[in-house]
Amino acid sequence: MSDRFKTRAISADRRTSHVLCGAVLGLALAGVAAHAHAEAAYPCQTVRLVSPYPPGGTTDILARIVAPGLSKGLGTTVIVDNKGGASGNIGTEFVARSKPDGCTALLGNNTGIVINRNLYKLKLDPVTGLAPVGMVASVPLVLYVNQAVPAQTAPKLVELIKSSPGKYSYASAGSGSPQHLAGELMKLDKHLDMLHVPYRGASPALSDVLAGQIPIAFETTTALAPQLKSGRIRALATTGAQRARTLPDLPTMQEAGFPGFVIENWYGVFVPTETPKALVDRLNAELNRVLREASVAAKLAELGSRDVSGSVAQFQSFIRKELPLWESVVKRSGATVD
Known part of the structure; x- marks a missing residue:
């Protein structure tokens, strides 16, 4: 075969190869598109x-x-x-x-x-x-109080509650919530006489603590974030196993004298x-x-x-x-x- 015919044959083979590659690529892209379409077809408007x-x-x-x-x-x-x-x-x-x-x-x-x-x-x-x-x-919970409560730390809060049995109450987002159970564990660990006041959610509980209707509460770092930044409440401790990343200067309940006190929502x-x-x-x-x-x-x-x-x-x-x-x-x- 002459060099000229060899060159033509090679060129034809290359064109065929390109066509085949294009076809394969097209099929692959079509498959990807079909898969993407299938993924997008969630059965609910x-x-x-x-x-x-x-x-x-x-x-x-x-x-x-x-x-x-x-x-x-x-x-x-x-x-x-x-x-x-x-x-x-x-x-x-x-x-x-x-x-x-x-x-x-x-x-x-x-x-x-x-x-x-x-x-x-x-x-x-x-x-x-x-x-x-x-x-x-x-997320961990935060033990916090209304600014009018004369306690700057969790141990001082315990002393304050013990000095006036039955006087203090704490709010929670509802009966059975981790916020409620945190308060009950606090009472149990330190033998405190403190009344539980349940609310229908975190927001109304927080509103009454801010207004001074209830002095003490536990709530998540999530719900408290705006108030913690504004200084409208005083945070005393967190309930995680380690200090909260967003509140690194705040001790955990364990560090504040409550061994084994770890609760997260x-x-x-x-x-x-x-x-x-x-x-x-x-x-x-x-x-x-x-x-x-x-x-x-x-x-x-x-x-x-x-x-x-x-x-x-x-x-x-x-x-x-x-x-x-x-x-x-x-x-x-x-x-x-x-």
């Missing part, structure tokens, strides 16, 4: 993310932080629906009884999922009625138990993507949360470990529903 507490509390704040990102990732509208009442039981049961189609989810917390079952005669057990999707946040997304696994996994993937967004991660860190993203299986395992822990806290504190 609107997803209702239920917060089982009134607006303004930590659960509501977290729901509104993650809702926009979930809406973008799922390709549908995600609305936050506040269904407060009965220490979170009303909203929690509403979601558990909803159609398991991925269109109704709960931004729940340890109160509604693992604590209330030890305090209430529930119509439905949230552990069996709800499927975990993924954790959103975990955790929050996560749940759906009705029979929701198809594919939808649960899709929600988990989108939730983790939202939590990794720089703006969201920064907001959560500012509110005192550590990184809690992970798989569905990890969240399920975490909840199984939480069940005996909170059962023990309820029994040890002697807490009851007021």
Whole structure:
């Protein structure tokens, strides 16, 4: 074969190769596009993310932080629906009884999922009625007081309460909440005579402490962030195992003379138990993507949360470990529903 014909043959082979590569690339891109389209086709025009507490509390704040990102990732509208009442039981049961189609989810917390079952005669057990999707946040509580309370530290507050038995009361976001149990453990550890005053959520409890109606309370770093910055309240200690990143100068309860006093509020997304696994996994993937967004991660860190993203299986395992822990806290504190 002449060199001229060889050159033509090589050129033809190259053109064929280019065509084949183009075809393969086109098929690959089509596959990616089809996969992306399938991922975008979430089966709900609107997803209702239920917060089982009134607006303004930590659960509501977290729901509104993650809702926009979930809406973008799922390709549908995600609305936050506040269904407060009965220490979170009303909203929690509403979601558990909803159609398991991925269109109704709960931004729940340890109160509604693992604590209330030890305090209430529930119509439905949230552990069996709800499927975990993924954790959103975990934050310590802050022991804080109205500025008129003449105590600058937790030990001084204990002395003050002991000096006037029955005079002081503490507010909580509701009976059975970690805020309530923290107060009961404080009473138990130091043999304090102090009245519990439950509210329907963190926001109304905080309002009355700010107004001087109730002198003492425990609340999450999340809900207290604006007031802590403004100096309208006095923080005395936090309940985490280590000092809060957002409050590094504030001692933990353990450092303030309460050995073993560690309580955190955790929050996560749940759906009705029979929701198809594919939808649960899709929600988990989108939730983790939202939590990794720089703006969201920064907001959560500012509110005192550590990184809690992970798989569905990890969240399920975490909840199984939480069940005996909170059962023990309820029994040890002697807490009851007021």
